[in-house]
Amino acid sequence: MEETRLSMYQSYKEMLTSYIKSKSEHALYSAQQFSKEMMEKDMSPEEMVSLHLSVFKEIVDELPEEVIASFDLLLEVMIGYGLAHQEHLSLRDRQR
Amino acid sequence: MEETRLSMYQSYKEMLTSYIKSKSEHALYSAQQFSKEMMEKDMSPEEMVSLHLSVFKEIVDELPEEVIASFDLLLEVMIGYGLAHQEHLSLRDRQR
Numbered sequence: 001m002e003e004t005r006l007s008m009y010q011s012y013k014e015m016l017t018s019y020i021k022s023k024s025e026h027a028l029y030s031a032q033q034f035s036k037e038m039m040e041k042d043m044s045p046e047e048m049v050s051l052h053l054s055v056f057k058e059i060v061d062e063l064p065e066e067v068i069a070s071f072d073l074l075l076e077v078m079i080g081y082g083l084a085h086q087e088h089l090s091l092r093d094r095q096r
Numbered sequence: 097m098e099e100t101r102l103s104m105y106q107s108y109k110e111m112l113t114s115y116i117k118s119k120s121e122h123a124l125y126s127a128q129q130f131s132k133e134m135m136e137k138d139m140s141p142e143e144m145v146s147l148h149l150s151v152f153k154e155i156v157d158e159l160p161e162e163v164i165a166s167f168d169l170l171l172e173v174m175i176g177y178g179l180a181h182q183e184h185l186s187l188r189d190r191q192r
Contacts, residue, residue, distance in 0.1 A: 015169065016166060016169055019165060019166075019168070019169045020162050020165045020166060023165060023168075027169065028168070028169070028172050031169050031172035031173050032172060032173075032175070032176065034173055035172070035173040035174070035175065035176030035177070036176060038173065038176070039176060039177070039180055045141035045174065045177045048170075048173060048174065048177065049145065049170070052166070052169075052170045052173075056166050060162055063163075064160065064163075066116050066156055067159075067160075067163055069115060069116045069119060070112060070115075070116060070148070070152050072115070072119075072124070073111065073112055073115045073123065073124070073127050073148075074144075074145070074148045076124050076127035076128060076131070077127050077128075077130055077131040077134065077144060077148075078131070078141065078144065079128070079131065080128065080131030080132060080134070080135055081131070081135070081141045081144065084135055088184055
């Protein structure tokens with residue numbers, strides 16, 4: 001699982017770096033593929049937002065403090081979505 | 097539904113403004129309650145991230161361009177989660 005996270009981190013980092021630089025349609029298309037991959041790997045929406053923040057922090061030096069604070073709050077809300085996602089997965093697995 | 101969105105927007109705006117200003121534990125606690133309310137109203141994780149961005153744009157004058165670009169990409173990924181959430185809701189409703 002750790003390897004998966006690392007590889008998703010790397011892919012997303014390339015995508016976000018490229019998108020911030022060029023705003024290309026291609027990066028948006030890659031994001032759609034990435035989204036499917038995240039779901040195939042059962043990663044929750046909370047993990048996605050958390051991954052986004054980690055990558056964004058690494059790419060941009062000294063993010064404004066209010067940006068980081070805003071993500072703290074968003075992540076707190078997303079925890080609920082993460083739990084709901086877990087319930088959904090276990091329900092799905094029980095039905096298989 | 098429009099009224100619901102407006103009231104969620106207002107609540108989140110108060111919460112985010114307060115958290116950015118004071119980083120209080122209380123705002124984080126409110127975020128947990130807010131999360132439950134979002135889910136009771138069947139709002140998807142994509143709608144949550146989109147709500148966050150709208151509120152954040154309103155609170156902070158002239159957000160750095162890279163912050164807005166980064167959200168474009170995050171939202172593109174979240175669309176997949178929004179669709180999955182819709183499927184989950186219709187599955188749940190069919191089972192009732």
